[in-house]
Amino acid sequence: MTPQHRVRLPDGEFSTDPDVIAAHRLDRSGWLPKGLPAGVAFAASVADVQALLRHAQSAATPVVVRGAGTGLSGGAAATDGSIVLDLSRMNRIREISAEDQLAVAEPGVITADLDRAAAARGLRYAPDPASAAISTIGGNIATNAGGLRCAKYGVTRDSVLGLDVVLADGEMISTGRRTVKGVAGYDLTSLFVGSEGTLGVVVAATLKLRPLPAATATLAAYFDDITSAAAAVTAITAAGLQPAVAELLDSATLAAIEEAFGPAVNETSSGGAGAIAGAFLLVQTDGSAAEAEAEQIYQVLLRHATSVSRADGAAEAERLLEVRRRALPALERRGRVLIEDVAVPRTRLAEAVAEIQEISRTFAVPVFTMAHAADGNLHPIIVVDRDRELDQDVWAAADAIFTMALRLGGTLTGEHGIGVLKRRWLVDELGERNLALQRQLRSVFDPGGILNPGKAV
Structure with missing residues (x-):
């Protein structure tokens, strides 16, 4: 980028330092874009975002919006010649209202930090992605992230009441409201959630908070194989039970966690000391009926699992949750990861798991499987x-996984987004006419095509 094209930001900083550019080139998806971005804009205010977008539009320069860079589909990876718009410095929690049970947060707020701040007021921010300790609210909104508690509380969209968004021409609009209900006009808030930075830049979000649960109860179940574990999850749903968390890990993923971090869950598995369970299922209930619900789930699990145990207190429950959060970091230590994110109807979960294992064998490609099991969201990860x-x-295995998910009535992505990695399969899910309409809609918001070109739709 030549000096005359350097962007001046009112409050932030613009950098063309090669080390800074290299640090902002990739996200967590494993996708390697060609070329390098031209610079990185560190926005500290709404005015910075507006100045950057006005410059980019006038210069016809692509803009890739970035939070913490934890995206898993290539949506935040920087394309050649683009400007990376880093929002991590816009990290204020502007408001927490215990009375209205809402928060107003800037996009760079770390997800877990918002949850902790809400907890100090007796509330919780329900979305709980495994990356909550490092991912940002803006990134969660961009991909409509789910997480561990999504079985009961839904995905990010279910917790977003309103947004402040800077459009491609630098103008800011506000969508949604602070009220629980409201149906005036089209639901632009929901449209922006999950749009992967292609329609505008979120600079503030009004978010729904919920009361902290009166109690929680946590179960750990071990199985001979992951197909049996998936069948157990289907049985829980069939029994009319709704856990807040139901996280599933296969034996290969458990082995990777143990290799990276030491023994985690397997000291209590039926195989004895040092044995790796065929699969591990973590279930948590919450609310005033948590213990009663956990007991009912316990009885269901006994019919499928080799062993089931109850967590002894909050510390033990948190240790088990940490096992799940360590799964992806453990796999990243083994090599380059290609993270899939398919979802299938809950009744087809066991079938999907069995097919993923067969796909791994057929193409001789290692696939590690974990899942937000209670809502059918599978993460088969190729390493x-x-x-x-x-x-x-590798691509043939990925294609087979996506084809399987669609054939079972599912989707290409439950929470990570399309980004770059899944774009070639999008028409298979949406159809030609649907996809064409979505691209027309995108052009309404960004006629110059500067926002995250080549990503999502």
Whole structure:
């Protein structure tokens, strides 16, 4: 970027330092874009975002919005010649209202920090992605992130009441409201949630908070194989029970966690000391009836699992939750990861798990499977050597996984977004006419095509 095109920000900073650019080039997806971004804009205010977008539009320069860079589909990876708009410095929690049970937060707020701040007022921010300790509210909104508690509380969209958004021409609009109900006009708030930075830049969000649960109860179940564990989850749903958390890990993922972090859950598995369970299922209930619901789920699990145990107190429950959160970091230590995010109807979960195992064998590609099991959201993760290209067998395995999900009545992505990695399959899910309408809609908000080009739709 030549000096005359350097962007001046009222409150922030613009950098063309090669080290800064290199640090902002990739997200967590494993996708390697060609070329390098031209610079990084560190926005500290709404005025900075507006100035950057006005410059980008006049210069026809692509803009890639970035929070913490924890995206898993390539949506935040920077394309050649683009400007990265880093929102991590816009990290204020502007308001927490215990009376209205809402918060107003800037996009750079870390998800877990908002949850802790809400907890100090007797409330909780329900969305709980496994990356909550490092991901940002803006990134969660961009991908409509789910998380561990989504079985009961839904995904990010279910907790967003309103947004302040800077459009591609630099103008800011506000969508939604602070009230619980409201149906005036089209629901632009929901449209922006999950749009992956292609329609505008979220600079503030009004978010729904919920009361902290009166109690929680946590169960750990072990199985001979992941298919049995998936069948157990289906049985829980069939019994009319709704846990807040139901997280599933296969034996390969458990082995990776143990290799990276030491023994975690397997000291209590039926195989004895040092044995790796065929699958591990973590279930948590919450609310005033938590213990009663947990007992009912316990009885269901006994019919499927090799062993079931109750967590002894909050510390033990948190340790088990931490096992789940460590799954992806453990796999990232093994090599380059290609993270899939398919979802299927809950009644087809066991079938999907069995097919993923067969796909792994057929293409001789290692696939590690974890899941937000209670809502059918599977994360089959392909791990390859860091210096290995994503060759024909890898893409064939990915194609087979996506095709399987759609055939079972599911979707390409439950919470990570389309980004770059899944774009080639999007028409298979949406159809030609649907996809064309979505691209027309995108052009209404961004006629110059500067916002995250080549991503999502």
